[in-house]
Amino acid sequence: MTVTQTTTxxxxxxxxxxxxxxxxxxxxxxxxxxxxxxxASARAFAWRSMLKIKHVPEQAFDILLFPIMMxxxxxxxxxxxxxxxxxxYLQFLxxxxxxxxxxxxxxxxxxxxxxDINKGVSDRxxxxxxxxxxxxxxxxxxxxxxxxxxxxxxxxxxxxxxxRPEGGAVxxxxxxxxxxxxxxxxxxxxxxxxxxxxxxxxxxxxxxxIMFPLTFLSNIMVDPSTMPGWLQPVVENTPISQLVDGVRxxxxxxxxxxxxxxxxxxxxxxxxxxxxxxxxxYNRK
Amino acid sequence: xxxxDLAIRAEGLVKHFKDVKAVDGVDLEVPAGTVYGVLGPNGxxxxxxxxxxxxxxxxxxxxxxxxxxxxxxxxxxxxxQVSLTGQYASLDEDLTGFENLVLxxxxxxxxKPAARDRAADLLEAFGLTAAGGKQVKAYxxxxxxxxxIAASIIVTPKLLFLDEPTTGLDPRSRNQxxxxxxxxxxEGTTVLLTTQYLEEADQLASRIAVIDTGRxxxxxxxxxxxxxxxxxSIRVRLHHADQREHARQVLAEALAGEVALDxxxxxxxxxxxxxxxxxxxxSHALGELARAGILVDDFSLGQPxxxxxxxxxxxxxxA
Numbered sequence: 001m002t003v004t005q006t007t008t009x010x011x012x013x014x015x016x017x018x019x020x021x022x023x024x025x026x027x028x029x030x031x032x033x034x035x036x037x038x039x040a041s042a043r044a045f046a047w048r049s050m051l052k053i054k055h056v057p058e059q060a061f062d063i064l065l066f067p068i069m070m071x072x073x074x075x076x077x078x079x080x081x082x083x084x085x086x087x088x089y090l091q092f093l094x095x096x097x098x099x100x101x102x103x104x105x106x107x108x109x110x111x112x113x114x115x116d117i118n119k120g121v122s123d124r125x126x127x128x129x130x131x132x133x134x135x136x137x138x139x140x141x142x143x144x145x146x147x148x149x150x151x152x153x154x155x156x157x158x159x160x161x162x163x164r165p166e167g168g169a170v171x172x173x174x175x176x177x178x179x180x181x182x183x184x185x186x187x188x189x190x191x192x193x194x195x196x197x198x199x200x201x202x203x204x205x206x207x208x209x210i211m212f213p214l215t216f217l218s219n220i221m222v223d224p225s226t227m228p229g230w231l232q233p234v235v236e237n238t239p240i241s242q243l244v245d246g247v248r249x250x251x252x253x254x255x256x257x258x259x260x261x262x263x264x265x266x267x268x269x270x271x272x273x274x275x276x277x278x279x280x281x282y283n284r285k
Numbered sequence: 286x287x288x289x290d291l292a293i294r295a296e297g298l299v300k301h302f303k304d305v306k307a308v309d310g311v312d313l314e315v316p317a318g319t320v321y322g323v324l325g326p327n328g329x330x331x332x333x334x335x336x337x338x339x340x341x342x343x344x345x346x347x348x349x350x351x352x353x354x355x356x357x358x359x360x361x362x363x364x365x366q367v368s369l370t371g372q373y374a375s376l377d378e379d380l381t382g383f384e385n386l387v388l389x390x391x392x393x394x395x396x397k398p399a400a401r402d403r404a405a406d407l408l409e410a411f412g413l414t415a416a417g418g419k420q421v422k423a424y425x426x427x428x429x430x431x432x433x434i435a436a437s438i439i440v441t442p443k444l445l446f447l448d449e450p451t452t453g454l455d456p457r458s459r460n461q462x463x464x465x466x467x468x469x470x471x472e473g474t475t476v477l478l479t480t481q482y483l484e485e486a487d488q489l490a491s492r493i494a495v496i497d498t499g500r501x502x503x504x505x506x507x508x509x510x511x512x513x514x515x516x517x518s519i520r521v522r523l524h525h526a527d528q529r530e531h532a533r534q535v536l537a538e539a540l541a542g543e544v545a546l547d548x549x550x551x552x553x554x555x556x557x558x559x560x561x562x563x564x565x566x567x568s569h570a571l572g573e574l575a576r577a578g579i580l581v582d583d584f585s586l587g588q589p590x591x592x593x594x595x596x597x598x599x600x601x602x603x604a
Contacts, residue, residue, distance in 0.1 A: 016412030018431070018461050020468050023410040027441050027472040033394035035365070044391040048377065048384075055379045055420060116377075124375035124436065127339050128392050129365040284343060 038131035045138020049112075050145070059108070063146050067101035067154045074221065075161065082222060087162055094158045095248040096220035099179055101154070102147045103240065104215065106183050107207035109139055110190030111200045118199065126282070133279055136191045143187065144180050151176045167253030175250035178263060182243050185267035188274035195281040219244050239266040292317040292444050292475035293338060297347035300333050307333040309499035310347070315477055315492075317352070317443075320470050322490030323479040324595070330499040331479040332372055335446050338477070339369040352443060368437035372448040374429040375436070376421050382408060382432050383417040386439065393440045407435040411465075427458025434465055438474075445469060447478045451485060463488060483595055495598055502598050510594045512559075517587050519567045520547070520554040524580035529553060532579050539573040540566060551582075 036044070053060050074097055079089035113136065116122040125135050155163075155172065165172050190207060197203050217234065218241045224232050235241055242262040249255030293315035300308040308330040315321040325331050336342040338349060340360045349356040351363045369375070376385050386404035395403055408417045411431045416424065421432065430450060437445055447466065451459040466489055470476050480486055486493045487507050495503040495510070503510060519540075523532055529546065533553055536544045542556040557566045567586045574581055 016415070018412050018465055018468075019410050020464065022406075023465065023468050024472060026406055026410050027438060027469060027474070030441055032440055033396075033399070036392060036394045041392055044388055047391075048380065048388050051384055052377075052379050055381075119378065120371050120373040120375045121377050122375075123336075123341055123369060123371045124389070125392075126341055127364055127367060127369045128389075129361060130392055134392075 035129050038134065041130040041134035042137040042141060045135050046141040046145075047138075049139055049142030053142075053146075060146070063105050063108070063150050064153050066105065067098070067150050068157050070101045071097050071154055071157055071161075078221065090158065090161055090163050092248075093221065094154070094163045095175065095251045096218075096244045098151060098154050098176075099240065099244050099247055100215045100218075100220050102150055102179060102183060103186065103243075104211050105147070105150065106143070106187045107190050107204070107211060109143055109187045110192075110194035110203045110207060112139060113191050113194030114197060114200045114203050117195065132282060133275070136188075136278060136282070139191070140184050140187050144184050147180055147183050148176065151179065165251045165253075167249075167251050167255075171250045171253050171255075175247040178246050178250065178260060179243065182239075182263055182267050185270040186239075188270055188278055192274045192278040192281055195278060214238060214240050239263070242266065290317055291315060291350075291352075292321075293349065293351055293477065295334075295338065295347065295349035298334065298337055298344050298349060299346040300330075300337060300342060301345055306499050308337070308344075311496065311499070311501055313349075313494060313501070315475065317475050318470070318473060319491045320466065320476045320478055320489045322486035322493040323477065323496055324481070324483065324486045324493050325479075325496035326481055329496045331481075331496055332448055333499075334496070335369070335448050335477065335479055339367055339446050340364055341369070366443045367446065368440075368442035368444075369446045370430075370433045370437045370448065370450060372452070374421070374433045376429065376433055378422040379420060381418050381420055382413055382424070382428075385421060385432065386436060389436050390439050395439075403439060407439065411435045425458075427454050427461065430454060430458065430462055431465070434462070434469075438469065441472070442474055444475045444477065447476060449479055449481065451480070451482070459485075495595065497598070503594070513594065517563045518554050518556050519570055520552060520585050520587070521571075521574065521581050522549070522583040523551045523553075524582050526550045528579045531577065532574060535573050535577045535579065536570055539570045 071094070074093055075086050075090050079086035079093070083089035083092060113122075116125075116135070122135065155176075167175070189210075190203070193206055194203050197206065217231075218238055219235065220240070224235045224241070227235060239262075242259050243266075245256060245259035246263045249259060291314055293313055295311060295313040298308055298311040298313075299306070311330070311334050313321075313323075313334075323331050323334065333342065337344050338351065338356065340356065340363055343357065352366055354362045354366070356363055377388070380388070383404050386407055387400045390400035390403045391397070405414075405417070408414045411434070413428060413432060413435070416428055421429065424432065434447070434450070450466070451462050454462065463485070466476055466478065476489075478485075478489060490507065492504070492506055493510060494501045503513070505513070519536075521532070521536075523529055529551065533544050533546065536553070536555040540555050540557060542558055544553060544555040546553050555570065557563055563586055567584075571581065571584060
């Protein structure tokens with residue numbers, strides 16, 4: 001008779017036993033560092049988001065490829081029909097399509113917040129003695145970094161395609177800065193949605209049904225003066241149209257102070273309203 | 286017991302979700318420095334109770350203090366005293382074990398180098414050094430639990446909530462978690478542990494609250510709960526099945542108690558009289574069987590198990 005020795009997989013993977021003495025020493029140190037500042041805790045959460053990009057690089061592809069696709073498709077498919085030529089249309093389209101694709105990717109933040117809640121990790125964060133908004137601000141800080149990367153990629157692609165900004169480097173940097181400020185503020189809508197909805201799929205479908213009308217009913221693709229008269233005032237006054245006006249103006253070196261100011265007011269409003277709702281939902285969850 | 290010696294004092298905690306009364310008036314007094322078990326079936330309201338006490342849910346009614354601090358008015362100060370290891374691992378699955386611990390150490394206020402040291406130390410104490418560089422999603426259930434508990438003691442908490450810490454673990458991992466719990470409580474941390482396993486409560490807890498349909502239906506030491514059900518019992522297996530009826534009569538006479546015939550055709554179980562020595566009664570019963578010429582293959586004497594306590598308590602509520 002032969003005896004075969006089998007080693008099960010779990011035995012191979014089994015971790016070393018718990019070192020009781022070591023554990024006792026760690027417990028006994030009784031160290032209690034001073035709680036981190038609001039900024040330090042937000043920065044720790046931003047670091048977490050960056051680590052996620054490292055471990056799950058697919059999501060970064062999403063955010064970088066989507067804008068390039070949008071830029072190529074809209075320029076070469078619609079340019080001829082809308083502006084009579086792709087070159088002129090690119091000049092008009094690039095700032096707007098940059099706003100559109102980056103603002104659209106802000107909704108991922110809501111999904112991430114929702115996933116944290118459903119996976120239970122936010123339970124741990126919520127029992128920590130830290131600034132209550134830190135997890136969300138951390139997400140948004142890392143996201144702003146991603147948006148900046150997406151903006152740079154789009155701008156680079158645009159340059160290759162023949163886009164030339166009249167506003168120069170300063171105009172472009174200011175324009176992108178304005179876009180990032182708006183995205184950071186606007187995202188509080190998504191963090192709130194992420195906290196109050198049941199699943200990430202719900203977050204996705206609600207976000208889509210907000211984003212599509214908001215971005216298409218705008219001056220991104222076409223000049224609103226080509227729209228029916230009753231629609232024009234609506235389209236011209238959405239926060240997205242104001243933002244596009246501001247960014248386009250800064251890129252073109254022909255900025256209207258009013259649209260920049262309106263965008264900043266909208267941004268402050270989003271933070272005030274949805275920041276408040278987010279923190280309230282977070283505390284009550 | 287004075288306020289000072291209580292880790293938790295909760296009065297009339299209530300939490301409703303829509304029409305469901307998840308917790309319906311829970312009172313608890315948890316002495317500091319002990320393991321306190323909250324025992325109940327699925328859906329009894331254990332997790333909801335713990336989530337309220339850990340400041341994750343706001344109670345609809347009732348009040349509670351944790352080390353004398355009010356749960357609602359002073360939530361921030363309660364948070365600085367407690368840690369929670371939830372029923373579902375409260376970790377970021379995309380990050381490695383090491384990164385999770387560094388992140389949380391930083392959130393507890395450790396500087397960057399100190400956070401890395403603390404994380405490495407904890408991984409080593411929990412036998413996870415080799416797995417530290419792997420994403421948590423690749424961890425086994427037992428490893429996740431350990432990492433989760435490690436995360437809860439980055440800063441030694443005064444009160445640790447463990448929500449069903451061994452559900453779904455194999456026996457070896459379960460024993461290791463028990464070992465960790467004993468070590469933690471040995472260093473002075475109060476542990477409130479929920480479980481649906483009576484054995485676990487019996488092994489670890491010095492007091493137990495039995496909870497069902499959102500209420501505490503019994504509370505006491507494991508010994509008190511057991512003796513509330515009655516004395517133990519003796520179970521015998523006979524050599525010949527046809528002697529069972531005779532054996533039943535002999536036992537009924539010897540012990541003056543109820544005798545039940547088991548499903549096993551050669552076995553029967555007799556209740557012992559409460560308040561008398563279990564071993565004395567058992568040997569008396571066996572002597573009487575021998576004198577009557579009944580051959581006994583095997584016997585066992587038992588204290589009532591917490592299972593019996595649990596079943597008798599929960600069935601009372603149903604009735």
